[in-house]
Every structure is written in C-alpha cells, then in structure tokens.
Amino acid sequence: MSAVPTRRRVRAALVGLVAMLVGLAPAAVAHAQTVGTQRAGVQRAGTEAADGPTAVARARVAADVLMSSYDPEKAWFPSSWWNSAVALQTIGDYMQRTGDRRYLPQLDNTFRKDQGKFPAGELSGDELWGNFTSRAIDDSEWWGLTWIQAYDVTGDARYLRMAVKIAEFTNGYWDDTCGGGVWWNAERTYKNAVTNGLYIRLTAELHNRVPGDKRWLARSQAAWDWFAGSGMINSSGLVNDGLNDDCHSNGQTVWTYNQGLAVGGALELWRATGDPTLLSTARRLADAAIDGGLTTDGVLTEACDTLDRTCDDNAKQFKGIFLRYLMDLADTTRADRYKAFVARQAETIWAQDHDAADRLGTRWAGGTSTDHPNVFDWRTQASALSALIAAVPVPAPKRSLAATTSPAQPVVMPVGNGSTKLTVNVGLSATGPASEQVTARVTVRAPDGWTVSPASGTVVLSPRGNTHPVYGTFPVQVTVPATAEDGHHDVTATVTADSGLSFGTRSEVTVAHKIDFDTGTAAEMPWLWDADGSQSNGVQNRFADGNHYFVYRFPFPADTVTARATVTIDNEYVVEASSDGEHWTTVAKEAQRVTDGSNKADQVIDLTAYLGPDKATYLRVSDSFPDDGWGGRVYHVTAASTE
CATH class of the missing domain: 1.50.10.20 (Glycosyltransferase)
Structure with missing residues (x-):
C-alpha cells in the first residue's frame, strides 16, 4: 500500500514540523505553556x-x-x-x-x-x-x-x-x-x-x-x-x-x-x-x-x-x-x-x-x-x-484512526451494455504511540448488484506520536452494472483496529446518462474535478480570478465516438480542453477586458479531439487577464456524446 493519499481535490501538502520556540526565553516558554493550560481547563486522567x-x-x-x-x-x-x-x-x-x-x-x-x-x-x-x-x-x-x-x-x-x-x-x-x-x-x-x-x-x-x-x-x-x-x-x-x-x-x-x-x-x-x-x-x-x-x-x-x-x-x-x-x-x-x-x-x-x-x-x-x-x-x-x-476532549487521545475515499464523488456514465469499472481508494490516517503498530481492517460495501474487489483487507500503519499522523491507502475496484439507475449511490468503507478504533467513510458514486448542471449547486460537485482557488457565491456562479482555475471532468461512456459541451460563460475567460488533465489546448478565450458580464453567451465546444483513452475529457476555466481580478465566470454546463 502507498504511504500517502492522493486525493486530487485535497491539494494541501502534508509537510514537516518547523522549529519551535525560536529565540524565546525559558520564562516566556513557561508562561505560554501556563496560558495554554489555563485556556484548556485541562482535565486529567479518567475524564477522556x-x-x-x-x-x-x-x-x-x-x-x-x-x-x-x-x-x-x-x-x-x-x-x-x-x-x-x-x-x-x-x-x-x-x-x-x-x-x-x-x-x-x-x-x-x-x-x-x-x-x-x-x-x-x-x-x-x-x-x-x-x-x-x-x-x-x-x-x-x-x-x-x-x-x-x-x-x-x-x-x-x-x-x-x-x-x-x-x-x-x-x-x-x-x-x-x-x-x-x-x-x-x-x-x-x-x-x-x-x-x-x-x-x-x-x-x-x-x-x-x-x-x-x-x-x-x-x-x-x-x-x-x-x-x-x-x-x-x-x-x-x-x-x-x-x-x-x-x-x-x-x-x-x-x-x-x-x-x-x-x-x-x-x-x-x-x-x-x-x-x-x-x-x-x-x-x-x-x-x-x-x-x-x-x-x-x-x-x-x-x-x-x-x-x-x-x-x-x-x-x-x-x-x-x-x-x-x-x-x-x-x-x-x-x-x-x-x-x-x-x-x-x-x-x-x-x-x-x-x-x-x-x-x-x-x-x-x-x-x-x-x-x-x-x-x-x-x-x-x-x-x-x-x-x-x-468536541475533542482535553487532553486529546493519543490514538486515533480516520478514513476518507478518493474520488469521494466519482461519476460513472455507463455504456448501453456491459459494466463500468471504477477504482476507489480508501485512505487511512492514524496517530498513536510510536512503539505500537496499527493494523486496520478495511471493509467495503457497494449497492446490490454492484461488486467490490477486494471487499476487505488490512493496512498496517506505524504511528510516530500525534504531531504527524501517518497515512496509507487501500484501493478497491468497483464494478457498476449497466442497469444501475441514474442518481447517487454510496460505496461505504469502515476501518477498525483492535484498540477499539473505528471510523466510517463513503464514496458517493453518481450514475448519469447526461450532463446538465448549474454551477454553485450540489449538482455541480460530482463533475468538479479540481476546484483549485475558484469560488462560488451562489447558484449559477463559479469564477476563477488571477492565476486560479477550475476543472470539470466528463467521463463519457466507453463507446463514445463524438462529444461536445455548451458552457454559459462571461467576463475574462480562458477555456481549455484536455484528454488527460495535464496537457491543455485553448478552445475559447475572451480577448477583451470585460468585467461587467456583457459578453455572457453560450460557448459550444467540440470535445471529440480531446477524448482520452478512457473516453474522459477535461475542461479548464481560468482568467485571460489575471492582473485585474475578473476571471472566467461560468453559469451553466451541458455536455453530450454519441456512440
């Protein structure tokens, strides 16, 4: 198992501890510790x-x-x-x-x-x-x-x-x-x-x-x-x-x-x-x-x-x-x-x-x-x-076990016949005494008619105290049948350890045969592959200013031949397409400094040339004039494919 989770939407690097108490006199250190204890109202043994x-x-x-x-x-x-x-x-x-x-x-x-x-x-x-x-x-x-x-x-x-x-x-x-x-x-x-x-x-x-x-x-x-x-x-x-x-x-x-x-x-x-x-x-x-x-x-x-x-x-x-x-x-x-x-x-x-x-x-x-x-x-x-x-007690427990899933909100667009496979990684994190390994048992369940492989297993983590949690992953392959109904379906994971630790998480799989959503709503989230520093201030509103952007991923069915998207957009935008989420081609751009939304229009984008080996394609929206803070603003997105 790999040691670090790779959740695309969680981009924070888990970096090391910096030097503490630099240049501080011993009396000041003691004072800071005393204040911290007073604020916490510390309760000692037996109250956890x-x-x-x-x-x-x-x-x-x-x-x-x-x-x-x-x-x-x-x-x-x-x-x-x-x-x-x-x-x-x-x-x-x-x-x-x-x-x-x-x-x-x-x-x-x-x-x-x-x-x-x-x-x-x-x-x-x-x-x-x-x-x-x-x-x-x-x-x-x-x-x-x-x-x-x-x-x-x-x-x-x-x-x-x-x-x-x-x-x-x-x-x-x-x-x-x-x-x-x-x-x-x-x-x-x-x-x-x-x-x-x-x-x-x-x-x-x-x-x-x-x-x-x-x-x-x-x-x-x-x-x-x-x-x-x-x-x-x-x-x-x-x-x-x-x-x-x-x-x-x-x-x-x-x-x-x-x-x-x-x-x-x-x-x-x-x-x-x-x-x-x-x-x-x-x-x-x-x-x-x-x-x-x-x-x-x-x-x-x-x-x-x-x-x-x-x-x-x-x-x-x-x-x-x-x-x-x-x-x-x-x-x-x-x-x-x-x-x-x-x-x-x-x-x-x-x-x-x-x-x-x-x-x-x-x-x-x-x-x-x-x-x-x-x-x-x-x-x-x-x-x-x-x-x-x-809600965390004082003092905080030294031992803990958490779990997450990646992708947390994947989308499956099934083919007309046959099944679609999806990889879900169960991420684990733990704290505890450095002398005690944590053997975490992972159990994964899917809706009736779906299959998960492997459905259970173990991940061994070696904590080193509670200042830096340790991480591991447990990958599973989920098979979604062609008969799966459109909507949200939970793939759940439970992790447990002998020390009494337990934690549950889920991946909310969206099954969809069409793409049609307003930005700034829950319906947008399964398609939002990377939000970066974009923002949404309400329904029909997602924008990216300066050097920020946001990326949608459309996992078209495996039998897709052609695809296109329609994006309602305004202000100073750049729209790029990609077949892998790494290499980008500009497909629409506002060349004028527009900051009042007066150029709001539907941009129709042919995605056929950007269908990847798995038939997924990516759209990235950013700012054509990053110096003035009026980047691309998207209101509505639709996309469709043909067999």
Missing part, C-alpha cells in the same frame, strides 16, 4: 470521553479539507482577508487541541509573506497598511488574535510582538464619541459589537501573556465597562450589531459571532482579574444564545440560515467563532450543559451537514432549497471545524 478518538479523527479529516484551499503563494485563503485570519486561527485551535503540528509551516508562511504593505485588491478589497492592518479595524483585530493563537501553539515571541503592534494600532481608533469604544473603520463611521468585542478579547489576551503588564489590562477593563454599558447587550442577553448616530443600540441583527466575542471577552478578562461577575456574565450571555436565542431545535442557527436566505461570505464563518469561545467557556467551567451543547453541534454537523468529500456546509442542521442551497466552501469548512475541535 469514549468517543474522543473519533472526535480527533473527524477534526483531522475536516482540517485537511480546509487546508486544501490554502494558497501557499499568496499565503491566504482566496479571496477574503479577515476570513483568512479566522481560518488560520481555527487551524491553530486544531493544532493546540489535538497535538497535530503539520500546519505550522503555513502559519509561518503567512506571517512572513503577508505582513507587508499591499495595494487594494491584492490580498483584500482594501489597501493593506502593513503589519496586517487596514482601514477595516475589525479585520486587523482578527489578525491580532490569530497571531496570539500562533504564539500559544509555538511559543514563538515574534507572533506575540505582532499582536502587540496590531493592538496598538487598534487603540488609536478609541475615542470619547459615545463615551468610548473603538471605531469599526478608519473613517470613524460606526461603533459596533464586533470591533469592541475583539478589542476586549485581544487586550485581555495580551495582558495574560505579557509578564508584568498593566497597560493592556487597563484598556481591556475600560473597553468592557464601556461595552457592557453601551446598550448593545439587549434585555434578552443577546448582542445587537452596534450603535446608531445618537449612541443608542440600533437593535440590528444578533449575529452569533458578536455573541461569541462577548462571551470570549468577558471570560478572558475574568482570567485577568478574577472578578466573578465577569464569569457570571459570560455564562449569562452563553445561556441566552443556547437556550433558544440563537438556536433552532438545539442547533446553532444564523439569521441567514433559513431556507429562503443565503449567508454572505462574512456570515458563513460566524457560527464557528461562537463555538470557539463557547469551547473556552466549556473547558473553563466544565459545565455539563456547555459540553452537551458542543457535542450536539458536532454530531449534528457530521450527520446532517457533511458530504462524501468531507466538506462541511453553512447550515449545521442541513437543509437546502433550489434558490438558496446549503453552501460548502472553505469559510463554511472553517466555521464547522470549530465545532468539531470543541
């Missing part, structure tokens, strides 16, 4: 949950999918600045919680590459002023919290120093308007909950990590006193969005991230001061949310999660922020009600909001509609990952 290994495995699988969207060249997640900060912070939480240290190089990469100045549109819609700051004060604060989390994971003082710079920058936007508070933006147009919740947490975290500090504590206490008296916390204990021009609460939407930041700010300031009223307030705010204020049937629900609405790219990530700080509260108080709530979120996500490709969507309870489908992207992945991380 029975499903702890499964929780670790789920978090690892989801974290790997998230990091497959990380762009190592620009050192962010395309194309959102503050969302990238939170996604990296979530990966920091994952590493701290589980002990897995594979993604330390990505933290370092972002820190080195993105701390400089950038023009508007390069890494954000705004100009970046250096040291991760911009006119969006809240964006800057998110990066401050990210670098404190990186410091907690590594003990590397350069991360803490950057957080101090960001906090000093933020403090410059505190003034006496409305009696205090930090402005949301450099234009000083709005004082709101998110910016000030972030400021409270950021300054309190700095106090709890900077020996002998008094300055950050005073600022955090003043910010909390102002926030608590601002009126943004309403009579129901829920946090409204901000203040209006007469300095009263505007009564606008209660977003989960504002509620979470209020909980997190009060909790961290309690750590700094020991003031019991702060801990009591943190619990009251959390209770207001989970007792129905921000839940539906016990599941955290954003205001835009209803089936007649779609969350924008910002709101996609809000719920995970609430869970990050509820995790902190659960660890600190050890209250059963918070632990139960965390477990409920994680279980619901995995059961109802988790697809065969291990992607996690925006609606944690699932649910979709034609006009407002449940969206899956890296932002929703990061958000839901926070709930999976929160």
Whole structure:
C-alpha cells in the first residue's frame, strides 16, 4: 500500500514540523505553556470521553479539507482577508487541541509573506497598511488574535510582538464619541459589537501573556465597562450589531459571532482579574444564545440560515467563532450543559451537514432549497471545524484512526451494455504511540448488484506520536452494472483496529446518462474535478480570478465516438480542453477586458479531439487577464456524446 493519499481535490501538502520556540526565553516558554493550560481547563486522567478518538479523527479529516484551499503563494485563503485570519486561527485551535503540528509551516508562511504593505485588491478589497492592518479595524483585530493563537501553539515571541503592534494600532481608533469604544473603520463611521468585542478579547489576551503588564489590562477593563454599558447587550442577553448616530443600540441583527466575542471577552478578562461577575456574565450571555436565542431545535442557527436566505461570505464563518469561545467557556467551567451543547453541534454537523468529500456546509442542521442551497466552501469548512475541535476532549487521545475515499464523488456514465469499472481508494490516517503498530481492517460495501474487489483487507500503519499522523491507502475496484439507475449511490468503507478504533467513510458514486448542471449547486460537485482557488457565491456562479482555475471532468461512456459541451460563460475567460488533465489546448478565450458580464453567451465546444483513452475529457476555466481580478465566470454546463 502507498504511504500517502492522493486525493486530487485535497491539494494541501502534508509537510514537516518547523522549529519551535525560536529565540524565546525559558520564562516566556513557561508562561505560554501556563496560558495554554489555563485556556484548556485541562482535565486529567479518567475524564477522556469514549468517543474522543473519533472526535480527533473527524477534526483531522475536516482540517485537511480546509487546508486544501490554502494558497501557499499568496499565503491566504482566496479571496477574503479577515476570513483568512479566522481560518488560520481555527487551524491553530486544531493544532493546540489535538497535538497535530503539520500546519505550522503555513502559519509561518503567512506571517512572513503577508505582513507587508499591499495595494487594494491584492490580498483584500482594501489597501493593506502593513503589519496586517487596514482601514477595516475589525479585520486587523482578527489578525491580532490569530497571531496570539500562533504564539500559544509555538511559543514563538515574534507572533506575540505582532499582536502587540496590531493592538496598538487598534487603540488609536478609541475615542470619547459615545463615551468610548473603538471605531469599526478608519473613517470613524460606526461603533459596533464586533470591533469592541475583539478589542476586549485581544487586550485581555495580551495582558495574560505579557509578564508584568498593566497597560493592556487597563484598556481591556475600560473597553468592557464601556461595552457592557453601551446598550448593545439587549434585555434578552443577546448582542445587537452596534450603535446608531445618537449612541443608542440600533437593535440590528444578533449575529452569533458578536455573541461569541462577548462571551470570549468577558471570560478572558475574568482570567485577568478574577472578578466573578465577569464569569457570571459570560455564562449569562452563553445561556441566552443556547437556550433558544440563537438556536433552532438545539442547533446553532444564523439569521441567514433559513431556507429562503443565503449567508454572505462574512456570515458563513460566524457560527464557528461562537463555538470557539463557547469551547473556552466549556473547558473553563466544565459545565455539563456547555459540553452537551458542543457535542450536539458536532454530531449534528457530521450527520446532517457533511458530504462524501468531507466538506462541511453553512447550515449545521442541513437543509437546502433550489434558490438558496446549503453552501460548502472553505469559510463554511472553517466555521464547522470549530465545532468539531470543541468536541475533542482535553487532553486529546493519543490514538486515533480516520478514513476518507478518493474520488469521494466519482461519476460513472455507463455504456448501453456491459459494466463500468471504477477504482476507489480508501485512505487511512492514524496517530498513536510510536512503539505500537496499527493494523486496520478495511471493509467495503457497494449497492446490490454492484461488486467490490477486494471487499476487505488490512493496512498496517506505524504511528510516530500525534504531531504527524501517518497515512496509507487501500484501493478497491468497483464494478457498476449497466442497469444501475441514474442518481447517487454510496460505496461505504469502515476501518477498525483492535484498540477499539473505528471510523466510517463513503464514496458517493453518481450514475448519469447526461450532463446538465448549474454551477454553485450540489449538482455541480460530482463533475468538479479540481476546484483549485475558484469560488462560488451562489447558484449559477463559479469564477476563477488571477492565476486560479477550475476543472470539470466528463467521463463519457466507453463507446463514445463524438462529444461536445455548451458552457454559459462571461467576463475574462480562458477555456481549455484536455484528454488527460495535464496537457491543455485553448478552445475559447475572451480577448477583451470585460468585467461587467456583457459578453455572457453560450460557448459550444467540440470535445471529440480531446477524448482520452478512457473516453474522459477535461475542461479548464481560468482568467485571460489575471492582473485585474475578473476571471472566467461560468453559469451553466451541458455536455453530450454519441456512440
């Protein structure tokens, strides 16, 4: 068996551990370790949950999918600045919680590459002023919290120093308007909950990590006193969005991230001061949310999660922020009600909001509609990952076993007579003591009338602790009969080990006799062979800007003679075709700089010359003018073949 999974859609390289604790004094190392222990609320022997290994495995699988969207060249997640900060912070939480240290190089990469100045549109819609700051004060604060989390994971003082710079920058936007508070933006147009919740947490975290500090504590206490008296916390204990021009609460939407930041700010300031009223307030705010204020049937629900609405790219990530700080509260108080709530979120996500490709969507309870489908992207992945991380017990189990499938969502287009064969690789990953091999038994099942060979077998893995999981694969050949009905069919795999470890995964095989889908929908996903850094902002919308692209694969039947596709597309596009997914020929291109969609049209592409030996063909869409950020946007795709 090969040692490394080769899942095409998961492109993150599993790279080695970088040096830790560089140039840090022993006292600072001890302080970082103490803070980490305080935050975790460590419970020692005898308290590990029975499903702890499964929780670790789920978090690892989801974290790997998230990091497959990380762009190592620009050192962010395309194309959102503050969302990238939170996604990296979530990966920091994952590493701290589980002990897995594979993604330390990505933290370092972002820190080195993105701390400089950038023009508007390069890494954000705004100009970046250096040291991760911009006119969006809240964006800057998110990066401050990210670098404190990186410091907690590594003990590397350069991360803490950057957080101090960001906090000093933020403090410059505190003034006496409305009696205090930090402005949301450099234009000083709005004082709101998110910016000030972030400021409270950021300054309190700095106090709890900077020996002998008094300055950050005073600022955090003043910010909390102002926030608590601002009126943004309403009579129901829920946090409204901000203040209006007469300095009263505007009564606008209660977003989960504002509620979470209020909980997190009060909790961290309690750590700094020991003031019991702060801990009591943190619990009251959390209770207001989970007792129905921000839940539906016990599941955290954003205001835009209803089936007649779609969350924008910002709101996609809000719920995970609430869970990050509820995790902190659960660890600190050890209250059963918070632990139960965390477990409920994680279980619901995995059961109802988790697809065969291990992607996690925006609606944690699932649910979709034609006009407002449940969206899956890296932002929703990061958000839901926070709930999976929160479900990992402290300390995390050393042993874990996970499984994935590749391809996770393959397509079979059967011939008129005879069967079609498909190779599915079951990927395994494990952690455990270096002295103990893991013999994993793999059992694979297919629908009635299909065959799997081999249907069972073993893979031996040799763990080396939990800082770097080890990987292996178990390939099987699935035979799909010509009589298979169109639709989705699950090929399931279960892996078990004698130590009591067990994990299930599936490959969702789509059987189809025709190709016809809108982009930005679940129907698109089986055909999307490589999403690269493309994005989808809703139904009939997938685009690739700059040097990014996306690739569709059409596995036409084995008796195909001719084939063609029709692609509805606009803006600055390049469309290329290939018979192997490696060598490309341009078949359509926009030569003018079009950024308003005025060239939207159906491009008919003859694919006959690009049918591969297996009759599969590939279409790649990219940007004809990568310097201006208006790449090819596809709305609808159809394709057909003849025998």
